[in-house]
Every structure is written in C-alpha cells, then in structure tokens.
Amino acid sequence: MDGAVPLFRMEGISKRYGGVRALEKAELSVSSGSIHAILGENGAGKSTLIKVMAGVVAPDEGRMTLDGREVTFASPAAANQAGIVCIFQELSLVPELSVADNIVISDPPTRFGMIDRKAQRRIAEEALARAGAADIHPLALVKDLPLSRRQMVEIAKALARKPRILILDEATSALTATDVAKIFGVLKRLRLEGLALLYISHRMNEIAELADQCTVFRNGRNVASYAAGTKSDNEVVELMIGREYSHIFPPKPARASVAAVPVLEARKLSWTDRLDNVSLTVGAGEVVGLGGLDGQGQRELLLAFFGVLRGLSGQVLIDGRPVAIASPAGAREDGIGMALIPEDRKTEGLMLPMTVRENLSFAALDRLSKAGIIDRAAEQRLIDDMVGLLAIKTAGLDIPVGALSGGNQQKVVIAKWLMRQPRIILLNDPTRGIDVGTKQELYQLMRKLADAGAAILFYSTDYDELIGCCDRVLVLYDGAVKRELVGAEITERALIASALNIHGEESPVSLGANA
C-alpha cells in the first residue's frame, strides 16, 4: 500500500503437478507490519502458493525476492533460515516428543554439544506465553494434548523461531473461540512489531477483523488484490467464481417424487468435534452431493456411515429401520448393501501389488464362494461383466493393478464394489487426480446407477461436479449441514457462499441467476 519496497515478492510463479496446473504465473507481495489475507475456493492454488513460499515445493518457474534480493529455498529449513515460518494445516508436531522439545526442534539450544534443557524450557515457556497459551505445560507430550492445544503449540513453535514472515494456513480451524480471540490479540501485536503475516482462512468474519490487505486466487492465479473492507462479501464471492467448465455431465432426470421412505437416513449424527448433529436423507435414484470447503467433516460423515468411527452418537436408518453398522464388513451385508469408494485408492481402495482380478473380486468373495472355495467360473463371469460395463483398460486381468493408469485404477475400485450390487453408494472425492475422459465416464455411471435405483451420496471438492451431477447438495461447515441446495439452486455462487458460511440470505445469492 505504501510505496516502500515490499518485504517479499513472488513473480510469475507457476507449478504443475502432472497435467494439473496448481499455480499459473501467480504474483504476491507482502509488506512488513501488515496482515495479508489469501482467499480462494478449493484448488484455487492457495496451498501450493504457501508451500512454495515455505520451501516445501519448488516452483517450475518464477522468482521470489526478499528485501529486494532474489531467493530460492531448497527445503523448509532454508525458508526458516530466511525468516519465513509457516504454520501448516496438517500439524508439523512430533507426537512422541514433549511440547518444549517440539518448540525448539528446528534449532535447540545446546551446551557442550548437548541440548540445554533449562534453556529449552525457558524458550518454550516464553513462546507459549507469547502465544497466549501459558496453560500448556512444556513437559507434556504433544500426543496427549487435544487438537486445539496442539494448534497453540504449533503457533508457539512458529513464534520461537523469530519469523519475519509468518504464514497461517487455516491455523484457527481447530481452535476454540477463546483461543481464537487470544490468537487474534497475538497476531495484532505481531503486526505492531513489524512482522508480515499471511493469513489463509475461509472464515470471512476472521478476515474482516484481521486483514489489512486481501488477495483472491482462482484457478492458480491471483485475480484481485484490494484493501480489506473495500469489498462486500458478495463481491468477494463473485471474484472467486469463474472456474472453467470443462466436463460434460449427463442430463439430470426431472425430479421425480422421492419415495416416502429414504434408503439412507441420518439423524443427528455427532462424532468428536468433527461432526455436529448431521441429519440427511438419500432416496432411491437420488444423487446427493456433499459440498463445502475441504475438511469440514465430509469424509468423517462417509466413514461414520461405513462403520469406521467409534463413539458415534445419533442414528442411522436404512429403509426407515434403525441399524447399527459396526464395521465396513457389516456395512456391505445384504440388508444394508453399502459401498464406499474411498478417497485414497492407493491405500484404502486397492492392494496395488495384487492382480486386477484379485482386486476386483475382494469385496464379493463371500458371494462367489461355496464353503470357502472360490467358484472361478462365476468369478470370471462377473469380472467380465464389470470390465465391460466400466470399460476398464487393462492389458490383462492378471497384471498388478498398480500398473494401470490412475483413472483405470479408480474404475477397478468402483467395479469391485459394484460386483456386490450395492444399494447405497458413498463416494469420497472419487475423481481426484484422474483424467477428464474417465471423469466423464464416472459421471455417466453414477447417473446410470441412480436410475437403476441406487442411493448415492457423493462428496467432491470440485464444485463443477456437484453442480453437474447432483440432485441435491448439502453444504457442510464445521461438521454441520449449513445449507441444502436443491435442483436449480445448485450454482457455483450458492456453493461458494454457503461453503464460506456467509449469511447472505436476503441477497440474491440463493437465486443463482447466472449459472
């Protein structure tokens, strides 16, 4: 804002992951003594941007300057050295070490070559006090602390490194309201001390309270920078909209009257601090989407249905009957017939070194075998059906599934579950990292299965998909359903506004006129 040389500048930064461009000639400049907010929807490039800044990811092109001099960071340690410290969303604390050990971990004080525990303790206590977390004992093990306390330790750890630029990536998402207030006090003090703070958050009220300067990212580039408070929430949403539509979706059927009894129903599901009184219904033939920003409880909700979470409160009903699903094996049983297409196919969906054939028949082995012996002929018939139905491209059924392309691997995961003819299909961001052609096939398939009577619950971080595939979308925020969008209400604008939990009911946001 003032004409002085910015403390830190990024110019023309690009980064590609395979065919996906995460950053495209992005620019950013950060000045001392100010709080700079970064906004953008899922996949807009925010995370990649700060990873580049913090030395975690090397950019493909572009330059960065600090104090006017060009810099490159080979590792997080190098960025730290230069005074750039990042508090990541995924905590970077070592669980088995104590709070004090963690706070000084990058550069422990030493005496005669050994770590000086007294000095370490002193540094830790100071840092905790600065972060407003003096209630945390420096000798406590990090793994014994609840998530909100760990987040405070993370902040103390960052402060102990005496940063010039402090990056906070969703750093308040796990905090209690009291802690957030404390942290805001700390951040404002740091601003007075002349630090440059970069603040990434999806909470508009936090940004309104803290930020001096805002930059909006979309499709990997910075599309607007403005002084905080000069744009309304709706204008901000407007800036974030504008993804390029690249997928073709099958037509949605006219909304039929949904059967009186939903196939899948949840009543007031709660689990730790991740799910908060979630109620929903999915009828036969319906594709219901789960929207919202990444990490608002969508995954946990799917895992809850699938019997993975313990200590769940609330009720799950199948065909109107309350059921207790105790494990994934229970979820796939005949009376329930549930299938979950997991997000990480490499660890949760497939046994990579095993063959395509073996992977395909895993979930259905009980149906294909008599007295523990697999009926090879029946197995072959079913596998042939599936390979044909999904058009899985493979050099053979007896090659390791790890040798297939990402899209075909994902098809194997889906085929594996379809072999059981599930009535309820949960999809956890199934198109992440697969090619456009396969994506389109999956959209068609999803609609085909729904038309055949399946109830589909579909979580996606890609708003396009939610708009193109879903009959209804439930938007989650902080583990609770904040909004239900039906039919023509499902627009990018409405999805973003409700994902950010902007209360703009009287504004034209919900009309979605220009989608």
Add this chain to the structure above:
Amino acid sequence: MKDWRYWLAEQRGTLLALGIFIVMFVIYTSNHPAGFTANVVQTAANKGVLLAFVAMAQTLVVITAGIDLSVGMIFTLTNCLASWLVIGTGIETAFGVLAVLGTGLLCGAINGAIVIYGRLQPIVATIATGAVYFGIALLLRPFPGGSVNEDLADALTGRLFGVVPASLVVLLAVVLFVWVPFSRSVLGRAAYAAGSSETAAYMSGVPIRRGKFAAYALAGLLAAVGGLFLTFFTYTGEAAYASGNAYTLFSIAAVVLGGVSLFGGKGSAIGAIFGALAFRTIGDLLFVFDFDPLWQPLFQGVILLIAVSLGAFALFRVRNRLEWFL
C-alpha cells in the same frame, strides 16, 4: 500437573522394566541355593550385560522406527575378531580393542548408509548385512578358538572392591558416555523425531538423515562392546549362527520389555537394559526351581507374550478405526 509427574509418565516404560527386573531378581536370588551373594550377582551380571549391550544397540535403531536384525551378527563378528586381536602387550591389546569397536561402528554405519541413502527397508537391509557379517565371522573363526588378554578379561568380568561386578561398571560407563550424550544431543533428538513422525520432523527442518545414521552407527558400536565382552567371558571366539540369531531376537524382546515402542520415537536404552536383565533373569528362574531346562524357551515365550500384550491396550482408545493401521 507437577513436573515430576511428566517425568514419571515419560519414564513409565523404564520403571516398569526396572520393577519387573527387581521382582524377578528377588525371586531368583531368594530361591537360589547360595542366596544373595556377591558371586551370584556377579554371574548374573556377566550373563545379563551381554544381552544388555545388544539390547541398547537395538534400542537406538528402534527409536528411529527401524529395526536392526544384524545386531546379533555384529556381536558374533566382533567376538571372532576380538579373539584374534585383543591379545598381547598392553598397547597391542588397546589397539585390538579399538579395532574391534571400530569394526562394530563400521558395520553399523554400513547398515545406516544402506537404509538411509539406499532407501531400503531396515528389515531387509539388515537381514542381508547380518548374513554378510556372519559370513566374515565364519571365515575368521571356522572353528571355535583363539584367545584373549586374560588379565583384561578377568579384570572386566571380576569384581571391584570384592562386591561390585566390573561388567556392571562398564555397562554404566557406556550408558554415561554413549547413551546419555546421544539421547541429549541434537542428533539424538532428530532420531526420536524421525521415529515418531518423519514428516513433521522434515517440515520442522530436523536433520533426520544424520540422526538416523548416528543411531545405526552407534548401534554397531554397542553391539561390538557386547561382542568384546563375550570374548572376555569365554576367552575364545566362535562363529555361532544360532547364538547370533538368538541375541538378535532376544534384543527385540528386551527392547519391548523395556518400554521402547517398536513404532519408534519412544523409549530409552536404560529401559532396554532393564528389559534385558529381566529377560535373562526370567530365563534363569527355572533353574533355581529345578525345572527341566527343556521348559525354558516355552516359559520365556509366555512371559514375553504377556509383556508385549501390555502395549496393545492403547488401541482400545482409538475412535477412528482407520488409525489402527497407521
């Protein structure tokens, strides 16, 4: 909470191992025909420290979330080497000791280099190097034999002031001069951090590779101290395959008994020492009760099974079942 409570929580595994050891040792000596005498303690100490050194070695590697299946073979190799070199005048003997320890250090460093820079899994890498180390041992001593500087051997396996077993004093010295500096150094902390969460450690700029390398190398050194002591007890070297393997497996048992987590990041070599002493005492318990020695492996196995089961209770508290497999 007060500071001492945190200390207690941190040392729980070590203290539990100490407790098991004391109880076992009291049962052992009170039923021993000779009772609690300097002689009985000395014999027990001499048998115990061998496993204690190897278990310390194993601890260092296990802390980094690895495992070293070659410790028993380094122990055997250095025993064979010592039976050639640790002999003659004082100076010659001293050089021999240094050569033996240096060999152990080198073996450990090779393991570390393969695991860290070659990116092989520790279990595979150390099975292979263990076979190599044993192969060399066999070439050095195709038949049991050799000799050792008996003055030194007797001094280190005897008693100080007529009561204190000298081997325990050496064990204490190794703890003070190897383990304590390591565990309190930046490298030691890096080894713990890497074992607990390598990603978090990396993101924090911790020298993970150097920490792990130091752990593997020092493990070799500690196994060599064990091998040296074996030579002092037996006056000979022997490339005994079964014994080397047994030491490897017992070292893992001792580590677990000593409260060191096989998942890495947690535990101390002192716990492993008590684990080793307790494991040895449990094994010897049957003798004082005049059981058939045939029962020893079975008995030891059952006790070990009970001890390791204690560690599994934490799983009952997990609320997201997918975390079971992390």
